[in-house]
Amino acid sequence: xxxxxxxxxxxxxxxxxxxxxxxxxxxxxxxxxxxxxxxxxxxxxxxxxxxxxxxxxxxxxxxxxxxxxxxxxxxxxxxxxxxxxxxxxxxxxxxxxxxxxxxxxxxxxxxxxxxxxxxxxxxxxxxxxxxxxxxxxxxxxxxxxxxxxxxxxxxxxxxxxxxxxxxxxxxxxxxxxxxxxxxxxxxxxxxxxxxxxxxxxxxxxxxxxxxxxxxxxxxxxxxxxxxxxxxxxxxxxxxxxxxxxxxxxxxxxxxxxxxxxxxxxxxxxxxxxxxxxxxxxxxxxxxxxxxxxxxxxxxxxxxxxxxxxxx
Ligand code: B12
Numbered sequence: 584x585x586x587x588x589x590x591x592x593x594x595x596x597x598x599x600x601x602x603x604x605x606x607x608x609x610x611x612x613x614x615x616x617x618x619x620x621x622x623x624x625x626x627x628x629x630x631x632x633x634x635x636x637x638x639x640x641x642x643x644x645x646x647x648x649x650x651x652x653x654x655x656x657x658x659x660x661x662x663x664x665x666x667x668x669x670x671x672x673x674x675x676x677x678x679x680x681x682x683x684x685x686x687x688x689x690x691x692x693x694x695x696x697x698x699x700x701x702x703x704x705x706x707x708x709x710x711x712x713x714x715x716x717x718x719x720x721x722x723x724x725x726x727x728x729x730x731x732x733x734x735x736x737x738x739x740x741x742x743x744x745x746x747x748x749x750x751x752x753x754x755x756x757x758x759x760x761x762x763x764x765x766x767x768x769x770x771x772x773x774x775x776x777x778x779x780x781x782x783x784x785x786x787x788x789x790x791x792x793x794x795x796x797x798x799x800x801x802x803x804x805x806x807x808x809x810x811x812x813x814x815x816x817x818x819x820x821x822x823x824x825x826x827x828x829x830x831x832x833x834x835x836x837x838x839x840x841x842x843x844x845x846x847x848x849x850x851x852x853x854x855x856x857x858x859x860x861x862x863x864x865x866x867x868x869x870x871x872x873x874x875x876x877x878x879x880x881x882x883x884x885x886x887x888x889x890x891x892x893x894x
Contacts (some may be wrong), residue, residue: 597635607644620747623662646828658725769803782830784816794836805890837869
């Protein structure tokens with residue numbers, strides 16, 4: 584594979600990013616991101632702007648990929664010398680040798696599953712990620728799927744993005760795929776849901792929609808119909824929808840990125856304009872607590888139980 588990939592290149596110009604990606608299994612996007620974040624692998628630019636890498640980088644990057652498979656992080660491997668990577672790979676093998684009394688996968692099952700989701704994300708492997716989602720959904724059931732897989736996975740995606748291990752395109756890929764999966768599950772249940780529905784939305788400025796999907800899933804599992812309005816809904820529109828559709832509750836998700844004072848103000852105003860018999864529930868890591876007439880619930884199973892009791 585490498586030899587064939589290398590033959591496509593003229594040696595004096597070095598190796599193209601596509602050939603390096605094919606030879607090492609490290610994606611093109613990742614190679615670019617490593618160069619930006621860690622200064623390696625270093626490329627030279629052709630007059631056309633295309634990157635070219637020295638052939639010696641192939642072997643070093645193969646070792647880097649192997650070290651990552653063994654649990655080392657991008658920041659540890661991206662700029663490490665071939666010798667250092669060799670040592671990491673050997674140390675890694677010793678650490679994870681099959682048959683060890685307490686290998687990491689014996690201690691906790693969860694991280695290996697989440698690592699598989701992350702690996703599929705790194706490779707932009709849509710089918711791979713989808714089949715992991717389906718498999719874990721049917722094995723764990725919806726509540727555990729969300730609590731033990733989706734939530735920690737998103738946490739890792741956010742953390743790896745912040746640390747430069749994943750590109751923004753990975754984050755988008757993962758959140759779109761997981762969001763669509765959750766939506767397909769609750770929408771299947773929605774037809775038989777009880778009315779009046781619960782209205783699910785977020786406030787303007789908040790682009791995060793996975794909290795809305797989780798919340799919709801919990802409501803649908805609680806046999807309640809969902810009226811999904813989605814992210815960035817202007818408060819006057821929420822008021823108008825309430826008048827038009829008389830929902831059983833208004834459920835809002837607020838991500839940690841939102842300004843707490845502003846959200847509190849918007850919620851206070853909504854509470855004044857929405858009839859007091861319609862509960863307003865707010866959740867998500869940016870949800871402000873302690874507001875009059877606004878229920879703050881970040882725990883999804885508590886929310887699920889509450890929905891079931893809702894008249
Ligand atoms: C995916 C993602 C995005 C995607 C969203 C795409 C989409 N379709 O949703 C995109 C790329 C748009 C994005 C953008 C940004 N993001 Co972002 N994002 C994330 C990521 C990876 C997942 C978010 C998520 O959905 N989490 C799951 C939510 C639902 O978890 P939660 O809020 O804790 O809620 C839990 C419960 O409270 C409950 N819940 C949620 N809602 C509700 C509602 C009700 C009623 C109830 C009962 C319960 C409930 O469900 C959850 C269960 O675990 C997080 C990482 C993380 N740790 O969350 C970063 C993260 C939230 N993002 C972050 C940042 C910085 C941003 C940007 C500012 C980046 C930028 N510079 O542009 C922008 C902001 C855009 C905006 N104005 O909204 C930071 C926030 C850091 C901080 N402390 O402020 C995080 C934490 C990443 C990080 N580690 O740094 N992001």
